[in-house]
Amino acid sequence: MKKLTFVLAAGALALSACGEEEAEVAAEAGAEEVQEITLGATAGPYSDMLNKAIVPQLEEQGYEVEVVEFSDYIQPNIALDNGDLDANLFQHTVYLEGFEEQHDMDLTALITVPTAPMGIYSNVYDSIEAIEDGATIAIPNDPTNAARAFLVLQDEGLIKLDPEADTLTVSEKDIIENPKNLEFKPIEAAQLPRAVEGTDLSAVPGNYALASDMDLLDALALENMPDEYRNVVAVTAENEDGELAADLVEIVESDEFEEVIDAEFEGFGKPAWMTE
Template sequence: MNRRHLLGFLGAAVAMPAMAQDRQIRIGFFPGPYADQFKRAIQPMLEREGYRVTVTELSNAIQPNTAVMDGALDANIFQNRAFMETFNERNRGDLREMLRIPSAPLGLYSRNITALDGIRNGMRVAVPNDPANMGRALAFLASLNLITLDPSVPATRATQRNITGNPRNLQIVPLDAPQMPRALPDVDAAAILGNHVIAAGMLLSSAIALEDPAPEYQIIIVAREGAANAPWLRDLLAAYRSPAFKEFIANDPRSRGFSTPDYWR
């Protein structure tokens, strides 16, 4: 979907009177658990507050950001800070992190291996091919002592060129992140983002190992810089911070294994 068509699809409300727009919230998602949690828990809270909520799921990971930049969406919920900062640098963006939310951690998955000691010499290990998530996956593999990375390179910037030690001679295979669950039969193991694990019908608990996401890798609510003081954003953040949403996450089988934000600890 090109930008012109995307704006045509999402931007019908732009011409509405300002007063009518004050009670509407347009949120974009990549299909997966964060959209599901929003629709089942957060959207009903906002609607009880009198908001008209529009949820749009976009299949390209760049579209939710371009739509917020263009004003076709008010906010999006699908990415981590590292991904947002990379987008801002490449697109002269003014997107801003508004709040961290419960996040599905990255994990190491395999069809045939059940423990780290099953990863043997020369095996193929897949990682996401986008820059931010490749660095995250490589840092995770390093935390498992499968590889070592150049310490002078920030984890969010690391690529295969920054691997300084590979004692098991692993073949690192970059793949499109959403397709990685389907690729498991073709590799020995894969470092897969948690939202893609859940979207594929897999369990987070089936991982060989799970990360404890660093702050830059936790999922965030993103809006434009100028929205920071908007009433709709205040109410959106309050819904995510609420005891009701904390209870929902704690008791929802689909959210089992999620890491929780600091303000709930």
Template structure:
């Protein structure tokens, strides 16, 4: 059955994550009822996948209306992890995704043998160091617990942030974009790093001294960037919209790029997402 259909098992699992009460018999019924499906070359419908929160809001509040004015039907699929959106894109279950920075996209695609391409930057909430049991950087103490993302690329990003704060030093012989907790060379405060799924970091703050939280999850949890004790300064981790490499020259992809770079979207994003990093191409907007 799975040979006939272009639906991803992982994509279906993403739906299960969002609907945890779905019973097994109903799931089996849904699986047997799926039609044979192939990409519509006329492209009347564009399916966009994002993580929950700000990137989904960008679609429903601005990108979707823009594309619908051009005559497309737009469907949004929201995910709660960083793996399924790329697998769903690669297998054709969605046409576009928006949730990741370029180092993650390139690393994930290389490791999984996927042909995905970044097409345009999007406004991105900066990763930041936020208070947990301690509410100031000066309250650093021996043996404190700091929560960081568990996925490799964002963990490296968090370690770079902690190095920028001055709390640890990474091995200079290691590519910082691929660094892990095992590459910490100096840890004068004896920090205990607690690796958690990125979506769990906002809720972890009551259990740790500090937490390094991705911008989208801070925003979706109602945490203001102004509450950050330290925000990453680099543009290396601004997020991108991605498509299958085979589709990158198709007209619908250009329309998606235009939607994310229209004057209306820029005006909307600057007002709606204050404190975000905006695409470098917008610097004169």
């Protein structure tokens, strides 16, 4: 009986030692716990940019990433502000700053990324030079994108704008020369791809062009957009100095990121910092 008691006690000690060893291993694994994050983007090129150019590098750094796609430009910032997202990618700086002010939020643009430019498209003309007197061009009916359209037309020599006008808010009233007597037809930006069929010309923002399976390189002219109109990776102001923010900036500035952009996002305009 004494011998049996000794054997049982020895077994208990062995099991206890084994249990402690497993606990130590589990504790060590816990110390290297994966950080789960959620990123948001509108469906299309910018969710693709997250998935192809940013998420793989985040995962290499130990993050577990979920990407949430949105179908509008309102919810991604609401989700970021209330903590459902850790960062988003879908908007340019002008939109971000206006949204912050309108909705009393404190968000931060971390870094500008390559962005699909607005283009002048036509099924009637095959070049800017071929545009005839009195041609009709569909333009966005919202002030921000309309200003972009007028700047493209000026860059192509089709109109001249008042040099005193603010380039971020120029409108039809700021046109001082219109040598081809272009007629402007303001419509909602999302409808501009369809307008290629019903008007002589259409100024289509890049994201809507891509969503309609249009090739950016088919445009008669592409926008040389100011960086204020290029999309940004955004976080809340309280997280702009955090580890994730630093990692996102490092990834976007990496050679690997640019290689994916060059291979997968042909026609996207690069921000100034990538071309200096």
